[in-house]
Amino acid sequence: MTDLTTLLEVGGPVAAIGGGAAYTRAKHPGVYWSTVGLPISTARLLGSYSSVMEACGLTVAPSRLRVLAVKATTRREVRPVPPRRGIIRPTSTGLRIRLRLAPGQEPADVAASAERLRHAWGVHAVYVSTVKPGVVELRLVGFDVLRRVRMPRKVATGLLKVPVALRGDATLFVRDYRAIPHQLTLGATLSGKSMYLRHLVAGLARQPVALVGIDCKRGVELSPFAARLSALATDPEQAAELLPVLIQEMEERYELIKSRQGLAPATPDEEITSDVWGLPEDERPVPIVLFVDEVAELFLVATRKDEERRDEMVTQLIRLAQLGRAAGIYLEVCGQRFGAELGKGATMLRAQLTGRVCHRVNDEASAKMALGDIAPEAVSAACAIAPESPGLAVAGDSSGGWSRIRTPYLSLGDAAGICRESAHLVPDLPALKPFRLDVPVRPVESPAPAVQPRPVTD
Incomplete structure (x- = not known):
């Protein structure tokens, strides 16, 4: 009886949390991303950035100065250098991060590895855009935003x-x-x-x-x-x-x-x-x-x-x-x-x-x-x-x-x-x-008076 009570006390909340997370992910992907997906994907990105970049072929050999500095200060192995990572900026639908490319790299190299980056960091899609020469921006989308389209509330518009x-x-x-x-x-x-x-x-x-x-x-x-x-x-x-x-x-x-x-x-x-x-x-x-x-x-x-x-x-x-x-x-x-x-x-x-x-x-x-x-x-x-x-x-x-x-x-x-x-x-x-077509104007219905008039009697 004690084991059953313990199982209910521990397993009940775990099952409720898991079921709630699954329901939220299916019905409200934006809420799920903000509460669960964003922290997990950020941790994956920070923890595996260097190894993922090396596996995708987005690293370059270190400079001679870097090799000499590493050998002079430490005895660890000199690893290839990945693109320099900027600040991670979370959004309501994903993440944005800028990369400064190493000499000899081009934006097409990063774009060709977008599918690999998507699987490595567990997001729905990765898009690459060029900010300026030598700098690209990765836009990570956490869920399928086209399944249920929700336009932003604030939209900057202008003539035409x-x-x-x-x-x-x-x-x-x-x-x-x-x-x-x-x-x-x-x-x-x-x-x-x-x-x-x-x-x-x-x-x-x-x-x-x-x-x-x-x-x-x-x-x-x-x-x-x-x-x-x-x-x-x-x-x-x-x-x-x-x-x-x-x-x-x-x-x-x-x-x-x-x-x-x-x-x-x-x-x-x-x-x-x-x-x-x-x-x-x-x-x-x-x-x-x-x-x-x-x-x-x-x-x-x-x-x-x-x-x-x-x-x-x-x-x-x-x-x-x-x-x-x-x-x-x-x-x-x-x-x-x-x-x-x-x-x-x-x-x-x-x-x-x-x-x-x-x-x-x-x-x-x-x-x-x-x-x-x-x-x-x-x-x-x-x-x-x-x-x-x-x-x-x-x-x-x-x-x-x-x-x-x-x-x-x-x-x-x-x-x-x-x-x-x-x-x-x-x-x-x-x-x-x-x-121009003749469009009939709809008559405007006047609201009924709140107080009904009474006839005047002699």
Whole structure:
């Protein structure tokens, strides 16, 4: 009886603690990391740093001065020298540590050993980034932050900057139209492409920009946001009428820039500009973001007349992609399928779209079309996205870098509500008024009086 009591007294709390830790790790990985994972991983890193670096081949032979100093002061064996370690900085999702590389090492050597470091220190992932020449930063992620996406509460935003997703290294993925003017976003049905588009529209709806949409699925994707859209085309026929208006708007803005350049010789250099952002704020036209959903519908033709219209629209899209940035016009081209077989102009349009986001696609050719020309190794990562992970995507740009991202859930009703609340921010662009949908204004229900009035009797 005494043994049973002792077993219950000792084993009960141990089982409760173990079960609680397992539950917390599965349901609340952030809490588990802060309480259990962080101390364990820090102890592993401090205790095994030198041996792990040596096993990964990240050490160099000691200098002659170091060898002489060690032999003169001690009799211990002279070991290879690992990169100098900086201060360990814990975060809510992992650890950050900077390494000063030894002479002869390069950041690619550390990046090649990231998988080994992950297993040695018991973390979910290790990412390597260059801080400055000779210094790299290791970002250790303690758990899978893309399984349940939680955006940071405090997000630094600005004009034409929209935080839309979370990266695999727990940093924000911000869609910055000033840095990457045009982007191609691909994704099959139920891949999360529409969710990504909702975040973009909802984020831009609160900013002083004009939103224009071309939704060839009869407007089912963009019509809920009509209250905030300056123009919306719901079929190829309307798109063929809208695109020339945008071209005309772009040419007028170029005329404005040219008139500004015709200044007197004594004009200061800071007043000379080559785009709308160099104009004075009171003269600067409002930025325009054009969303094109189901871009493949613009390429498909059935008759010779449709083919002529298609060629005109594709040419206009290419012109907007080539010249729109300086005029403050930006493109967000979306679709389920995009390939060279769509027809003339497809690859030329893709070449002008700097940013690329590829969700789960139904064929490898679409992933290659999105990422193959900028980051070939990202194609396999995009093809490996499972249907059970909607919102997961691979993002890249023309610099060759790429990363896994995932968009948090945003309901269509919430996104539409944001657009209705921001309807007063729709800019006045007379050329686009014929293409704006008439959105009925919802009547405001007056609250019932707290005290019911009584009729006056004689």
